[in-house]
Amino acid sequence: MNTFTPTETHRSEAGSFMMLMLVVIAAGLGVVALILRLFSPQIRKYAAGGVCRSTARLDGKVALITGANSGIGKETALDLASRGARVIMACRDVEKGEEAATEIRARVGGAKVEVRELDLADTCSIRAFAQRFLQEVDHLHILVNNAGIMMCPYMKTVDGFEMHIGVNHLGHFLLTYLLIGLLKRSAPSRIVVVSSLAHNFGWIRFHDLHSQGSYNSGLAYCQSKLANVLFTRELARRLHGSNVTVNSVHPGTVRSELMRHSTAMSLLFAVFSMFLKTPKEGAQTSVYCAIAEELQSISGKHFSDCAPAFVAPQGRNEETARKLWDATSTFMGLFPNRVGGALFPVRAGPTGVLDGELSQRCKKRVTSSCSSIVCMCLQHLCYQY
Numbered sequence: 001m002n003t004f005t006p007t008e009t010h011r012s013e014a015g016s017f018m019m020l021m022l023v024v025i026a027a028g029l030g031v032v033a034l035i036l037r038l039f040s041p042q043i044r045k046y047a048a049g050g051v052c053r054s055t056a057r058l059d060g061k062v063a064l065i066t067g068a069n070s071g072i073g074k075e076t077a078l079d080l081a082s083r084g085a086r087v088i089m090a091c092r093d094v095e096k097g098e099e100a101a102t103e104i105r106a107r108v109g110g111a112k113v114e115v116r117e118l119d120l121a122d123t124c125s126i127r128a129f130a131q132r133f134l135q136e137v138d139h140l141h142i143l144v145n146n147a148g149i150m151m152c153p154y155m156k157t158v159d160g161f162e163m164h165i166g167v168n169h170l171g172h173f174l175l176t177y178l179l180i181g182l183l184k185r186s187a188p189s190r191i192v193v194v195s196s197l198a199h200n201f202g203w204i205r206f207h208d209l210h211s212q213g214s215y216n217s218g219l220a221y222c223q224s225k226l227a228n229v230l231f232t233r234e235l236a237r238r239l240h241g242s243n244v245t246v247n248s249v250h251p252g253t254v255r256s257e258l259m260r261h262s263t264a265m266s267l268l269f270a271v272f273s274m275f276l277k278t279p280k281e282g283a284q285t286s287v288y289c290a291i292a293e294e295l296q297s298i299s300g301k302h303f304s305d306c307a308p309a310f311v312a313p314q315g316r317n318e319e320t321a322r323k324l325w326d327a328t329s330t331f332m333g334l335f336p337n338r339v340g341g342a343l344f345p346v347r348a349g350p351t352g353v354l355d356g357e358l359s360q361r362c363k364k365r366v367t368s369s370c371s372s373i374v375c376m377c378l379q380h381l382c383y384q385y
């Protein structure tokens, strides 16, 4: 005689079904793990992406890399140093920079690497860096605008700019502006701008570039990376005929400290780490754009995996590029020479360092507290729109 009640029968059926499901899931995971293990060399090879095959030596050449104390920047520094270049590692944290330099010296015998302080979130730091650089370094053949910040909570730079656009775009714009004279005097020379595939998802919010109206950390990052692409194209146009080239790069999806501000992204990257590039693999396209012989006269293009890459329509719009250039110049206190069409706005002194009003303000801030550049920028914004 069956002693089970109908409810008990249902419960035992449900229990068996759950057990079966668990076994199926466990078996499925086991199969996936086995496949991943079996094909791990192929997966790793695919994930690694393009490799820079150039054997070019860089003896006697000078390279400057921002954010060179970690990730892609550190590996770029190591690669260029191993080719004989004198590499200046521009880092906001000198201690971290020195640790990275020590590691590079240990890995590359006779590496000529030096660390200098540069905080791209502070225009005064950028000016101080450039001033010293121009006094102490005679040539600059390779500038890699690599430093970047991603998905941080709403933060402002010292000058009051939103952090993503401030560091990733505005800071690098000012640095490039201050060093462009030296790059031209050292020609042939190259500028590499580390952008991202993320530029595809960005658009330039001219009405609220600093996300004061609304803030989304992902979109702010995408906007700044689109700004990198637009800056590259506009600078290439302005540098035409100077023998200084500029190209932008998507390094790939790379295991680095970039995700430090996003727990979700950090977890995703940890779980899928096998599919990501190592920083060394991520540095390949930057190195390629910095040295490849076949790119000698290529400028204004975008690269990924050491090959030309797709640029989103909003990254190809010349009008947006010019408008962004003008807005950036205004934020930096550099007034666009619309008539003459000069490479950069006309306010540079003989060394290329600003000798006008803004640098005076910076000097003041070193001793006291600087009056905000933002007030001036807002004035110009009101004037412009």
Ligand SMILES: NC(=O)C1=CN([C@@H]2O[C@H](COP(=O)(O)OP(=O)(O)OC[C@H]3O[C@@H](n4cnc5c(N)ncnc54)[C@H](OP(=O)(O)O)[C@@H]3O)[C@@H](O)[C@H]2O)C=CC1
Pocket (backbone or CB within 6 Å): 066, 067, 068, 069, 070, 071, 072, 073, 090, 091, 092, 093, 096, 118, 119, 120, 121, 122, 146, 147, 148, 149, 150, 167, 194, 195, 196, 197, 250, 251, 252, 253, 254, 255, 256, 257, 258, 259
């Ligand atoms: N990792 C990836 O998957 C991708 C990265 N990229 C781009 O590659 C570049 C390098 O990133 P990655 O190596 O991955 O990330 P990391 O976080 O490892 O490196 C970023 C570097 O930028 C520096 N940095 C940040 N803020 C400033 C600042 N205010 N002044 C000076 N330096 C600063 C960091 O210094 P500190 O250590 O002191 O914070 C660090 O050295 C970035 O531009 C990023 O947008 C693009 C696409 C994908």
Ligand SMILES: CC1=C(/C=C/C(C)=C/C=C/C(C)=C/C=O)C(C)(C)CCC1
Pocket (backbone or CB within 6 Å): 195, 196, 197, 198, 253, 268, 269, 272, 275, 276
């Ligand atoms: C969906 C998905 C992934 C996520 C990719 C992401 C989220 C890439 C982000 C790139 C960034 C942030 C570029 C920076 O500029 C992995 C981890 C590859 C594993 C496979 C599935």
